[in-house]
Amino acid sequence: MANTISRRDALGVGAAGITALGLAACGGDDAETAQAPPENSEDLTGSIVMWVYPLGDGISPEWYEPFLESFSEKYPNVDVEVIQQSWDNREEQLTTALSGGNAPDVIYMTPDFLPRFAEEGVLVGLDDLRDNWDVFVPASLEALTYDSTLYSAPILMQAAQTFGNQRILDELGMEGPTTWDEMRELGEAAHDAGYYLTQYNGDESLNQNYYIYLWQAGGAVLNEDMSAAAINSPEGLEALEFIKEMVDNGWVPTEPLSVTQQFEQTELAQGNVAYSLGTSLSTVRTVIQDDLVILPPMQHRQQVAIGGFGALSIFNTTEFPEASAALIHHLTEPEFIEATAGDFLFYSPRTDVTDVHEDDAQVAEFEQYLDVVHPEVIHPQSREIMDSLKPEIQAVLLQDKDPQEALEVMEASINDLLSRS
Numbered sequence: 001m002a003n004t005i006s007r008r009d010a011l012g013v014g015a016a017g018i019t020a021l022g023l024a025a026c027g028g029d030d031a032e033t034a035q036a037p038p039e040n041s042e043d044l045t046g047s048i049v050m051w052v053y054p055l056g057d058g059i060s061p062e063w064y065e066p067f068l069e070s071f072s073e074k075y076p077n078v079d080v081e082v083i084q085q086s087w088d089n090r091e092e093q094l095t096t097a098l099s100g101g102n103a104p105d106v107i108y109m110t111p112d113f114l115p116r117f118a119e120e121g122v123l124v125g126l127d128d129l130r131d132n133w134d135v136f137v138p139a140s141l142e143a144l145t146y147d148s149t150l151y152s153a154p155i156l157m158q159a160a161q162t163f164g165n166q167r168i169l170d171e172l173g174m175e176g177p178t179t180w181d182e183m184r185e186l187g188e189a190a191h192d193a194g195y196y197l198t199q200y201n202g203d204e205s206l207n208q209n210y211y212i213y214l215w216q217a218g219g220a221v222l223n224e225d226m227s228a229a230a231i232n233s234p235e236g237l238e239a240l241e242f243i244k245e246m247v248d249n250g251w252v253p254t255e256p257l258s259v260t261q262q263f264e265q266t267e268l269a270q271g272n273v274a275y276s277l278g279t280s281l282s283t284v285r286t287v288i289q290d291d292l293v294i295l296p297p298m299q300h301r302q303q304v305a306i307g308g309f310g311a312l313s314i315f316n317t318t319e320f321p322e323a324s325a326a327l328i329h330h331l332t333e334p335e336f337i338e339a340t341a342g343d344f345l346f347y348s349p350r351t352d353v354t355d356v357h358e359d360d361a362q363v364a365e366f367e368q369y370l371d372v373v374h375p376e377v378i379h380p381q382s383r384e385i386m387d388s389l390k391p392e393i394q395a396v397l398l399q400d401k402d403p404q405e406a407l408e409v410m411e412a413s414i415n416d417l418l419s420r421s
Contacts, residue, residue, distance in 0.1 A: 032316060033125040037326035040074040046320030047079045048327055050106040053087050055156070055310070056282065056344040060084065067339075071330045078323045091383075098122060098317065105318040106327055109152040109311045111143040112207075116380040117313075118146040124314040125149045129325055130332065140309050140349040143375040152311035153332045154349035156340050159307040159373050160208075160278030161366045162298060166291040168195055168274040176295040177275055180216075180242060183298070187251035190274045197251035198275045199268045200243060202394060203260045206386045207376050208306060210393055212277060213239035215374045218301035222414070226379050229414035231389075232407040235301070240396060240403040247397045257397055263287060278306035281362055282345040294365045297372050307373035309349065381417050388413040 037044065052061070061082040068080050083104070085093065091113065097103045109117075117123050127133075127150045133141060140154035164176030172193060177183045187197035200209055211221065219235030222228065230236075246252050253267040267273050269287045276284075277298055284292065297305035312331060314324045330336070334353045341348045341356045345363055347370055348356055357364040376382065392410050395401035 033127065034129045034314060034321065034325035034328070036129055036131060037075075037322065037329050041326075042075075042077055044075045044323055044326060045077045046323030047081075048106060048318075048320055048323055049081050049083060049104040050108075050312075050327065051104040052082060052084050052108045053090070054084060055340065055346075059344075063343075067331060067336050070335070071327060074330065075323065075326055078320075078326065080327060098315065101317070103315045103317045105314065105320060105324045107313050107315060109144075109313040111309055111311075111376045111378055112205075112382055114144060114152055114311075114313070115146050115378055115382065118149070118151045119380040122315055122317065123151040124316050124318075124321060124325075125151060126153055126314070126325075126328070129153065129329055135350050135352050137349045137351060137370065139371070139373060139375055140311075143309050143378060144311050146378060152313040153328050154309050154311045155331060155337055156310040156344075156346040157307065157349045157370060157373070158280075158310065158346055159305055159366060159370055161281050161362065162276065162278055162295045162305065162369075163281075163284075163292045163362075164275050164295055165271060165273065165288070166293045167271070168193075168290075169293070172274070176293055178296050178299060180298070180300045183275070184245075186274055187246060187249060191250055196253055196267055196273045197246060198277055199256055199266060199273050200246065200252045200397075201260070202257040202390075202397065206389060206393075207308070208278075210239065210243065210389070211377075212298075212304060212306055212374070213243055213300075215304040216298055216300040216302050217242075221377050221385065222379065228418065229411040231414065232411035236407055237403055240393065240407065243393075244396055244403060258394060280345070292362065294362050297369050303369075303372045304374045305369050305372050307370070308376060310346070381421055384417055385414055388417060 052064070061084050064082045068082070071080065072078070094107070133150070136154055137157060140157060141150060144150060144152040144154060168190065169176060172186070172189045174186055174189060177186050183197060190197050202209060214221070214231070214236055217235040217239040219233050219239060220230045223230045247257065255261060256266060263269050263283055264287055268276060268279070271288060271290050297303050312328045314321065314328065318324050334350060337348050337350055338353050338356055340346060341353070347367060348354070357367065377385070379385070389410050392401070392406040396403050396406045
C-alpha cells in the first residue's frame with residue numbers, strides 16, 4: 001500500500017552509552033521532547049517503523065491500514081511501516097534492537113516496561129505533544145509518567161471484568177461475592193457442592209494475583225517514594241494469608257498455582273469455578289457456555305480492579321522525531337481510540353470517547369468501575385521485583401512456608417534489588 005515502505009536497514013545511532021541495559025541512545029536535544037505537530041503538512045517527511053503487538057486474536061498489521069491512510073492524507077510525505085511482533089521475549093527483543101541500532105521509531109508500550117526505558121534515557125517525552133491531555137483518564141497518564149515526565153501516550157485501557165458463573169450461583173442459591181468475607185462463604189458452599197470458588201494463577205504476573213489482593217487489603221509493594229519495600233506489613237500478611245486460606249481449603253484448583261495452563265484447559269473455562277476476580281470477557285465468552293453475571297470489583301479495605309493501559313512511545317534513536325510525534329498524535333485522536341476499544345473489547349482512555357460498547361451490555365456495565373483500576377508498580381525494577389517474590393509466595397502456597405517468614409525474605413529481596421539499582 002502507498003503508505004508502507006520496506007524496513008530500513010539501520011538507524012543512525014549516536015555514541016552515548018547507557019549502562020544498565022547496554023543500550024545506545026542518540027538524537028539531538030530536539031528529539032528529547034515531542035512537540036505538537038501541524039494539523040497537516042506536506043513539508044513533514046520521514047520513513048517511520050512502528051512496532052505493535054497482537055491486541056486480539058487474528059489481528060494483523062492490515063488492521064491499521066485505514067488509520068495510516070487518514071494519516072497519509074494529513075502528511076503525504078511520511079511513510080509508515082507497521083510491524084507486528086510477538087509478545088514472547090519482548091524485553092530481550094527490544095533491548096537487542098536498541099543496542100544493535102535497529103529499534104523502531106514508534107513502539108507499543110505498557111506501564112511495566114516504560115520505567116526502565118525511561119530511566120535509561122531512550123524515550124522521548126510527550127508532555128507537549130497534545131494540549132488536551134486533560135481529556136484523558138488521569139490514571140492512564142499517571143501509569144505512563146515516570147519522574148514527572150509523560151513518556152507514552154495512552155491508546156487503550158484494559159479492565160479484566162469481575163464476574164460470576166450464574167449457573168453455579170443459582171445452584172448454590174447465592175449471590176456473587178463482592179467482599180472477602182462473602183468469598184469465604186461462597187468458597188465453603190462451592191467446595192461442598194464440588195466446585196471451586198475462584199482460580200489463582202500463580203505462574204502469571206503478580207499484577208494478576210498476589211498484588212491485587214495486597215492492594216485490596218490496603219497494602220503496597222513499595223513505600224511512597226519507592227525507595228524501600230513496603231510489602232512486609234499487616235496488609236501484606238493479610239493478603240498472603242487469605243490466598244493461603246483459599247488454597248488450604250481447596251477453594252482453588254491446584255494446577256494453576258504453579259503451571260500456566262491454556263485457558264481452555266482450566267477449571268474456569270470448563271464451568272467449574274463460581275467466581276472470577278478478573279478475566280477478559282473477550283477470551284472467556286468464546287469458551288464458557290454458562291451465563292455470566294458481571295459483578296463489582298472485589299473490595300476488602302479497598303475496591304480494586306485488575307487492569308492496565310496500552311500506549312505508544314517514541315525511541316529517541318529515531319531519525320524522524322517530528323514525523324513520529326505526528327503519528328502518535330494521530331493515533332491518540334478519538335477515531336483510532338474508539339476503533340481500538342470497540343474491536344478488541346478494551347475501554348477508552350479518553351473521557352470524550354464514550355458509549356463504545358453500547359451494544360455489549362456486559363462490557364458496558366463494567367465501564368462504571370474503571371476508576372478503581374489500580375496502576376501497576378511504576379518502577380524500573382518492577383519485573384525483577386516480581387521475579388524475586390514469586391518463589392516465596394509459591395513456597396507459602398505449595399510448601400506450607402510461614403507467611404510472615406516469607407514476607408521478611410520478600411522485603412529483604414526487594415531492598416537488595418533497590419540498593420543495587
